Amino acid sequence: MKLNPLVSQLALSDIDNTPGVAADVSHVNSRAEVAGYVGEEQLEKALEGCDLVIIPAGVPRKPGMSRDDLFNINAGIVKGLCSAIAKYCPTALVNMISNPVNSTVPIAAELFGVATLDVVRAKNFYTEKAKINVGDVNVPVVGGHAGITILPLFSQATPKANLSEGDIKVLTKRMQDGDTEVVEAKAGKGSATLSTAYAGAIFADACLKGLNGVPHVVECSFVQSTVTELPFFASKVRLRKNGVGEVLGLSSLSEYEKNGLESLKPELKASIHKGINFANQS
Numbered sequence: 138m139k140l141n142p143l144v145s146q147l148a149l150s151d152i153d154n155t156p157g158v159a160a161d162v163s164h165v166n167s168r169a170e171v172a173g174y175v176g177e178e179q180l181e182k183a184l185e186g187c188d189l190v191i192i193p194a195g196v197p198r199k200p201g202m203s204r205d206d207l208f209n210i211n212a213g214i215v216k217g218l219c220s221a222i223a224k225y226c227p228t229a230l231v232n233m234i235s236n237p238v239n240s241t242v243p244i245a246a247e248l249f250g251v252a253t254l255d256v257v258r259a260k261n262f263y264t265e266k267a268k269i270n271v272g273d274v275n276v277p278v279v280g281g282h283a284g285i286t287i288l289p290l291f292s293q294a295t296p297k298a299n300l301s302e303g304d305i306k307v308l309t310k311r312m313q314d315g316d317t318e319v320v321e322a323k324a325g326k327g328s329a330t331l332s333t334a335y336a337g338a339i340f341a342d343a344c345l346k347g348l349n350g351v352p353h354v355v356e357c358s359f360v361q362s363t364v365t366e367l368p369f370f371a372s373k374v375r376l377r378k379n380g381v382g383e384v385l386g387l388s389s390l391s392e393y394e395k396n397g398l399e400s401l402k403p404e405l406k407a408s409i410h411k412g413i414n415f416a417n418q419s
């Protein structure tokens with residue numbers, strides 16, 4: 138975000154270490170002024186005046202854990218931060234990165250869940266398989282952000298490549314297990330952080346472009362939705378001055394994708410209700 142020319146002020150907030158990180162990042166010679174804030178008592182200062190808040194807070198996974206295993210810790214952290222946002226910068230757009238995104242977004246509606254990491258992976262894996270230039274590739278990813286709820290729409294990928302049904306099944310499975318590939322390779326030292334930061338920065342840039350009135354900014358995001366019968370769903374959204382200007386439909390799906398869509402619904406529905414119930418209880 139320090140490199141993004143649309144950022145004038147960058148406020149970093151965490152439970153410790155932020156002054157050091159802020160001093161370090163502030164030496165990068167780009168436009169944004171950087172400040173570090175520590176703890177809940179400085180949250181008000183950190184949030185005041187923000188147009189966009191990015192939440193990557195919480196704990197990462199260890200091998201053998203699912204994203205849902207993070208719910209008990211991360212849901213409380215997210216709820217605290219969202220309450221502070223509602224108080225100190227209620228008109229800000231909020232990008233939710235903290236897992237399980239399928240449940241943390243419903244905890245505080247009106248947010249964008251960052252599904253860009255799935256799009257980043259889909260573009261990369263598709264490029265490798267189709268042997269085309271990564272810069273030109275686009276692949277929508279819909280549903281949610283966990284296991285089978287991640288549904289890449291390779292039938293809508295551009296440029297078109299002649300992949301077999303078998304190739305598409307292998308790519309889809311790799312997408313759905315992309316998180317585990319990293320968790321296992323890190324062998325107990327966390328989950329994807331660098332590719333997550335890259336994806337978060339791309340999505341935040343799209344939000345800032347939307348806020349600045351740039352036309353035709355479209356990204357996939359997990360948002361409140363009527364695209365299916367589920368109250369939250371990831372699909373393409375058009376970003377405008379007020380945030381989500383329009384939630385776009387699914388277009389035409391292959392038989393394989395239609396089956397994938399029906400199979401993901403029960404799991405996604407349960408994760409959404411877990412978040413909604415948590416928000417209502419506490």
Ligand code: LMR
Pocket residue numbers: 197198204236254315316317319328329333
């Ligand atoms: C990922 O998809 O790799 C991230 O959401 C991190 C994680 O723990 O799954």
